[in-house]
Amino acid sequence: MYGEALSMASHCRFHDTLVRRNGEGMPSIQPLLNQDIIGTLEAFADTIVPGAKRNAEDRAVAGVVQGPGAVAAGALELLQTPATGLSDSLEEFADALNGHARLYAAAEPADADSAVPPFVALSYTERTRLVTVLTAPGHPERDLWVSLALFSNMAFDTGAHLHTADAIAAGHPGLAALGFAPPSDDGQWRFPDFSYGRPLARLHPDTTPSGSLA
Amino acid sequence: MNATEQTDVLIVGSGFGGAITAYHLAAGGAKVTVLERGPWLESNDFEHDFLLGSSYTRIFDFTVGDGMSLLGGNCVGGGSVVYFAAMPRAPRFVFDRTGSIGRRMWPAAISRDTLDPWYDVVSEALPVTTQSWDDVSYAGGLFAAACDHAGRTANPVPTAVDNSKCTNCNWMMAGCRFDAKRSLLLNYLPAARAHGAEVRPLHEVQKLTRTDDGGYRVHYNTIDDTDYRLANGSGVIEAKIVILAAGAGATPVILQRSAADLGGMPHAVGRYFSGNGERLNNAVINEERARDLLGLDRGDDIAYLANQIGKGPVVASWDNLDGTLPEHSRFSLEQLYFPPGFGTILAQVPDAQGPSWFGAEKTEMVRRWRSWLTIFTMVEDDNEGVFGPPPPTGNAVRISQQMLGRGPISYRPTANTLRGWDESDAVVKDILERDGLARVTPWTNDVVGAYTVHPLASCRIGDDPHTSALDDRHELRGHPGIFVTDGSAVPGALTVNPALTISALAERAIPGIVQAARERGVDVSYGAPTPDGGTAGRAGVRPQLPLLTRK
Secondary structure: HHHHHHHHHHHHHHHHHHHHHHOOOOOOOOOOOOHHHHHHHHHHHHHHOOOOOOOOOOOOOOOOOOOOHHHHHHHHHOOOOHOOOOOHHHHHHHHHHHHHHHHHHHHHOOOOOOOOOOOOOOOOHHHHHHHHHHHHOOOOOOHHHHHHHHHHHHHHHHOOOOOOOHHOOOOOOOHHHHHHOOOOOOOOOOOOOOOOOOOOOOOOOEEEEOOOOO | OOOEEEEEEEEEEEOOHHHHHHHHHOOOOEEEEEEOOOOOOOOHHOOOOOOOOOOHOOOOEEEEEEEEEEEEEEOOOOOOHHHEEEOOOOOHHHHHOOOOOOOOOOOOOOOOOHHHHHHHHHHHHHOOEEEOHHHHHHHHHHHHHHHOOOOOOOOEEEEEEEOOOHHHHHHHHHHHOOOOEEEEEHHHHHHHHHHHOEEEOOOOEEEEEEEOOOEEEEEEEEEOOOOOEEEEEEEEEEEEEEOOOOOOOOHHHHHHHHHHHHHOOHHHHOOOEEOOEEEEEEEEEEEHHHHHOOOOEEEOOOOOOOOOOOOOOOOEEEEOOOOOOOOOOOOOOEEOOOOOHHHHOOOOOOOOOOOOOOOOHHHHOOHHHHEEEEEEEEEEOOOOEEEEOOOOOOOOOOOOOOOOEEEEEEEEOOOOHHHHHHHHHHHHHHHHHHOOOEEEEEEOOOOOOOOEEEEEEOOEEEOOOOOOOOOOOEOOOOOOEEEEEEEHHHHOOOOOHHHHHHHHHHHHHHHHHHHHHHOOOOOOOOOOOOOOOOOOHHHHHHHHHHHOOOO
């Protein structure tokens, strides 16, 4: 099955590239990403936090839910931020993901679709299965795919490529979906109303004046 | 001519173990140099901002290991700057734990009774204060009410927070810009500097070597202030005494890397690591049930919807901290807040049809984030963690410019630890799912392994040389003049937040360190008051000084 094929597939070159770059602390050089790379990474981010298609022709976003997901929240902008440490490896990420998608498609044939990269050609269910395998305990590339998932998630849940106050003012869809409250006028958060203000449980009988147990 | 820089006492790290020792030794007259690998931020630098590169990522490290991920401070002030300032004392039974070695793992000299005077000293210094129900956030109140509904007790947790300054912003992990959190930047560190201690940020110690006269050379790299993957220089300082307080995720790594020059390390260096048995559960509260069952009302007919509001953990339930229960069945439960990102990715969908931690069902759950309640569990784990070979520099291969790295620790929870987690998960579920109040799931351990915000025990004190790296006065076995005073010295999981215990142990270690320094010709004395001059705790610790300064 695909899992077995995957465990035999070697992507050491990709892994080594990422570790070597980071280990040596190479200055980040922003590669120009072509549409296939962008589409592949968008499809990955959309697998982590799915959203609605941006238009009728949208292939990268599977459109399995209503409302915006990681792509609309800025996943590609975040991934291209040098601070992530991933930004100069995105082409390798996309290539590797498409390599896995080719293996997956070969193991579990679906309708051939060469108009888009192999990962984008997968259905949402297939993408989900593949990402589940790639991020599972024991997978040799797990760190890499977990990292990509982590930042895809952060794009939605925190908008980490933006100042948070600006993101909220601009209606960042992830922070809006969470219901993250806006800051005060000075950009700081304060909650003057924060407490029910009454005892809500009995204290442990061994509580001492220090507040700890005896 | 010897051009190498000299100091009396070189301290690695500026968190609790470093700042407390720096203060006392500087106040006692020693020349003290503190090397901190992280940056130096002050109150106005702490930002309410998730943007990568803001204070949140500058001062915080997330080190992913094999089966265990460590979260901790990376800045002047260390963990005290990023922590949630919950400061309970360890329960009495903790000091009698036998853990994985089948006999008492704490030194015979330390019990709750002998540590209480040192707890008092730290509590006076920071200070640590009790909280009233008026200080308790909605999330803490909800947890307390749920505990009460389940027939349990719940306590406001003692904290090092000045509630008169607290805005309940819940940005504690990014540093407190309101000076409400009583971090070390407000007490021990400025007091140490007032006595001449020098604190150097962005200095990452790599290893120690020996000098001809029995002292130590401390080798460091200087680190770029934005991209921590880059070193922009290096240097050496010679010291008569070295205190390692780099944190339980880094101290053993420095010693492992030093072994080739210093000679063999005690077996326990880099072993017996404990994640403090930590575990998180996530509840999604049914707002209607919270109102009807628990009678909670914020006004405007809102029962809760307050995940974002508060100040970390404010209420704990301690009914399972019962010394008559068997080891690994004792644990505390604490309401907690983690910001989105860390606080959302590992949360799992109850009864997920597809993947539990990502995908459509997860996104739907995230849309109810305001109704989330996070419960933090601290069980007794089995000291399973082991550090592999050190990375080329530091304690991790950094992936991102800041925060995210890959570390050498591996951790495979034993049946004991798993039992503790299972039993505590069941209690959390019982409390919060009772009568339909919420749906509860533990965070997944399948993405980054288990996780801890309180790494401990990787270079621990004890009486047995085979299972402890340090003697009961925190001196490294076989390497006189090297002391360890951070969380790595704590023998095992504490079932509560460990910062007060780490601090009390650091205070307790100082008389012995002062004596060792004097024996090496340093003109230093012991007996400084608290950083702001308090002396109430002195009388309590005085009877222990002869033991701690024995020859």
